[in-house]
Amino acid sequence: MRRKNLTIKEKNLILDEKENQPKNVLDLSFEFNVSKWTINRTLKQKKPLQEAFTNGQGKITRLQKNTDLIEFDSKVKAWIMSCASKGIPISATMIIEYTKQISNGTKGSWGWFLCFKKRINLKLGSTSCERLSINLKIVENWRNFQIPTIMINWQHEFIYNCDETALFWRQTPVKTYFISKTEHIGDKLFHERITILFCVNRNGDKLAPLVISRSAKPRCFYSNCLKDLDLKYVSQINSWMNREIFYDWVSDLHSTLVQQNKKILLLLDNFRGHNIQQQDFPLITFKFLPAGTTSLTQPLDGGIIKSFKSKYLSLFMKNIIENIDANHISDVVKKINILNALNWVDQSWKNISSETITNCWCHFKYFDSYNTNESHVNSDNDEVPELLSALNQLNLNCCSYDDLLDQNNFDFVNFFYD
Known part of the structure; x- marks a missing residue:
């Protein structure tokens, strides 16, 4: 054999x-x-x-039969895990220097490091979100008490979340794959940025994004060039969201709600640009997420924005590949204008599926734990049944969410029938 x-x-x-x-x-x-x-x-x-x-x-x-080597690897591995738990970025140089210190210089070469990587399956990657700075007790309180209240009072189609993200619309990746012992040089990086406001609901529906750029009338624009794009374009000197732009966006949203004769709940973060006169919009109930917890409480941060940027990067790279015959990458990138970027933004956002959106809501526990027909039921969450029991004690005679709807009790179910 x-x-x-x-x-x-x-x-x-x-x-x-x-x-x-x-x-x-x-x-x-x-x-x-x-x-x-x-x-x-x-x-x-x-x-x-x-x-x-x-x-x-x-x-x-x-x-590994060398017990001394196994013990030494375990010591270095424990140190790496300790640093990771504290949020300390660890480089190969740090590991090598630490190894030299604890071994009195007998170990810690680059050759040792390459073998050590294989022995403990060490990977290189980027840190994700800002989880170490989040108060998990606040997140737990939000999930256990605030979310059940939201989900019992509002139907899925009336619960919305909005958030902004920055997009460097023609910046090429910095990291690259290269053949060993060959030169891997870079080219000029372009740092033009736009801000995009996204808004989705718990039902998986998307609103047209709002794009904020510096120029009011870019040279590449022509008459009715945005007519076929399902987005809104505005300008601001720094490409930032501010109260005036956000107020105008909410006004447009409110006008749409008036036409549709419905009321919504809008979840948003505590960004100062969101601090507007809420009483001007009676059909919108503003609910601010706990400060410093959006990476664990905001559905758009749960993967929707990441999916959008991934799709945008694919379209951007497709354009690069189609014009790769140029001498330098900067020659290709210079030809990309803001109108190209807006077309890719529109296409990428339209390609986000409803399933992706609803999954991100469920990932952050926005589901009806009392609805046993739903595939995302959380059997460990007992707050909603307790709340319904308390409502029954108030002689409301409602033992389920459907009963609340049948009674048209708008103190508990805040939505308008069409």
Whole structure:
């Protein structure tokens, strides 16, 4: 039989199949294309193989037999995890310097680091969100008490969330893949930025985005050039959202609600540009999210904006590839104008599916825990049944959300019938 070196991950698969799907040694040897002696050795090393796989060593083929090396790796790994729990960005140089300190200079070369990466399955990536600075008790209170109140008083189609995001509309990525020992140089970066206001509802519907740029009439604009785009374009000297622009946007939204004869709840963050005269818009109930918690409470931050930017980047890169014959990347990027960007913004936003939007709402616990027909039921959340029980004690005779609707009790169900 041809020699084959199994990885620790594959050996753990053998152990799982032997335990969960009782097979004899001969069957396993044929399935994994190894000798029966290899299967027997694997079965005898069950505990160390499982420990190695748990420690992230699934891609290597041999167990570490050097106990001193295993102990040293565990010490460095514990330090890395400690730094990660404190939000400290860790570079290869930091790991090497720490290794030199604790080993008195006997370890800590780049060659050691490359082997160490493989042994503990160390990955390089970017830090995500600002979770360490968030008060989780506030988030828990919002999810356990505020969200059930919102979901019991409002139908999905009347619950909206709006948020702004910045988009560097013609900036190329900084990181690149390159062939080893070859030069990988960069070109000029373009830092033009626009601000986009998005708004979605719990039902998965999208409103036309509001795009804020610096120029009121860019040179690339022509008569009715935005006619076929489902977005609104405004200008501001810094491409920022301010109270005047937000007030105008809310006014347009309110006018639409008047025509449709309905009332909505609008969830938004505590950005100072959102501080407007709320009494001017009686059909909109403003509900501000807890300060400093939007990365865990705002649905648009749950993946909707990320999905939009991913789709935009795909369209941007498609344009780059189609014109890659130019001498420099900057020559291609210079030809991209704000009108191109607006077309890509419109196309990217239209390509966001309703399923993506509803999943992001559910990811942050905006679902009816009392509705057993819904696929996102959270059986651990008992606040809503307790609230309904309290309502029954007030002699409202309502044991479910549908009962509340039937009684047309607008103190608890704030929406207008068409």
